[in-house]
Amino acid sequence: MRSLRSALIGLGALGLVMGSAAIAIILTSNHASNRGVWAVCGGLLGFSFIGTGLYAWWRRPENRTGALMTFVGFLWFIAPLSFSDTQAVFAVGLFTDSIPIAALAHLMLAFPNGRLDSRYQLGLVAFGYFTAIVLQTPAILFWDTANASDCHNCPANPFLVSANQDLYQFFQALVNVAAVAVISLIVREVVRRIRRAPASEREIYNPVIYAGGATLVACAFVFGSVVLSGDSSQA
Numbered sequence: 001m002r003s004l005r006s007a008l009i010g011l012g013a014l015g016l017v018m019g020s021a022a023i024a025i026i027l028t029s030n031h032a033s034n035r036g037v038w039a040v041c042g043g044l045l046g047f048s049f050i051g052t053g054l055y056a057w058w059r060r061p062e063n064r065t066g067a068l069m070t071f072v073g074f075l076w077f078i079a080p081l082s083f084s085d086t087q088a089v090f091a092v093g094l095f096t097d098s099i100p101i102a103a104l105a106h107l108m109l110a111f112p113n114g115r116l117d118s119r120y121q122l123g124l125v126a127f128g129y130f131t132a133i134v135l136q137t138p139a140i141l142f143w144d145t146a147n148a149s150d151c152h153n154c155p156a157n158p159f160l161v162s163a164n165q166d167l168y169q170f171f172q173a174l175v176n177v178a179a180v181a182v183i184s185l186i187v188r189e190v191v192r193r194i195r196r197a198p199a200s201e202r203e204i205y206n207p208v209i210y211a212g213g214a215t216l217v218a219c220a221f222v223f224g225s226v227v228l229s230g231d232s233s234q235a
Helices: 002-027 035-059 065-083 087-093 099-110 119-133 165-196 199-205 208-229
Strands: none
Touching (some): 099 165
């Protein structure tokens, strides 16, 4: 137990450092709008998930939910790398901004014991991470960030193969459609689980499931609206 406590204290200290660094990156960005809002919201989400996750991990180490919540919190602090004005950090950030959404979906589907119940659920979560990390790569290869109208003063994209706005928008639209699809399927699985649960057990799903579900649904609407409007700029 002492070793676990020491590890959790270490993770808490790391979370504090990463959260402070993420907030600093956002506030000093020359190409981000609404920096204060992003910094406050990102900081609150990250610290909340890490703090709650570490506490749950300490109280019930056999339950993976605490570890998953902590994981989600750390990813909220990696996502803002795309706000950086340093080209290398910005380049990594091109692949990290959507990962927290996939991790949040994973947490919801694995709640309350931190485990997925079937291969189908495992496949949904895997596809969520695949969409957030790998599927967006083709769009990045054609996004000329240094001259993009949707990314003023952004560093140059080191992964740029050929500047082609049409191909960028096409591939980004595919990513958004895939994101809407997987979020919808995961939310449906969560709703089914809650409906099947006895009335006495449904209270354990508050507030993680409902707050997380609202967040995922909001993200799905954002992704869907981007596809319908034709504006494929990255979040």
